[in-house]
Amino acid sequence: MIQHLVVVKPRHPEGSAEESEFLKGCGLLATIPGVQNFELLRQVHPDTEYRLAFSMQFADQAAYDAYKVHPDHLAFVENVWKPAVEAGMDLDLVRLAPRGSYDQ
Amino acid sequence: MIQHLVVVKPRHPEGSAEESEFLKGCGLLATIPGVQNFELLRQVHPDTEYRLAFSMQFADQAAYDAYKVHPDHLAFVENVWKPAVEAGMDLDLVRLAPRGSYDQ
Secondary structure, rough: OEEEEEEEEOOOOOOHHHHHHHHHHHHHHHHHHEEEEEEEEEEOOOOOOOOOOEEEEEOOOOHHHHHHHOOHHHHHHHHHHHHEEEEEEEEEEEEEOOOOOHHO | EEEEEEEEEEEEOOOOOHHHHHHHHHHHHOOOOOEEEEEEEEEEEOOOOOOOOEEEOOHHHHHHHHHHHHHHHHHHHHHHHHHHHHEEEEEEEEEEOHHHHHHO
């Protein structure tokens, strides 16, 4: 399982119509095959400029690779992401096997 | 619910004894009151220098605030974090209420 978390510094202020449209556009990613447990998130820690995030999970690398080249994802990047995002960062998180004291 | 995700650029290479010690020290955070769903993670996206991460959840801000000042957390910062971490970033993620097309 791979968690794909994207953190975003949006161009538009919190609560704006543009932010709402951006979130709506992000939400469409949830319909792409292979995307599991899609979530829209607000990033509230003050020490980073990223203010929004979205998260999804893929069962394996093949599902993730198929998502990357899916036409709906490519359209998202052009039509939703580029107009709305000043800066973003991708994080791909895989769980480490538990061991030692944190093995619960 | 608040997800507290910390991404880490460690000083030591993947698979080293120092990394193993660092992960073991991080794992002790799971025993602090209020910490839920603790996970140790590897960050594998190539476009960022962060290579490890840990994640936990808090029921509310009060639980999170108590964690921040817990002696075990303060000891972790001094004894585990500072010797092992070249750079890190905190992300605090709260779920946005579903609305519009992503309301499932």
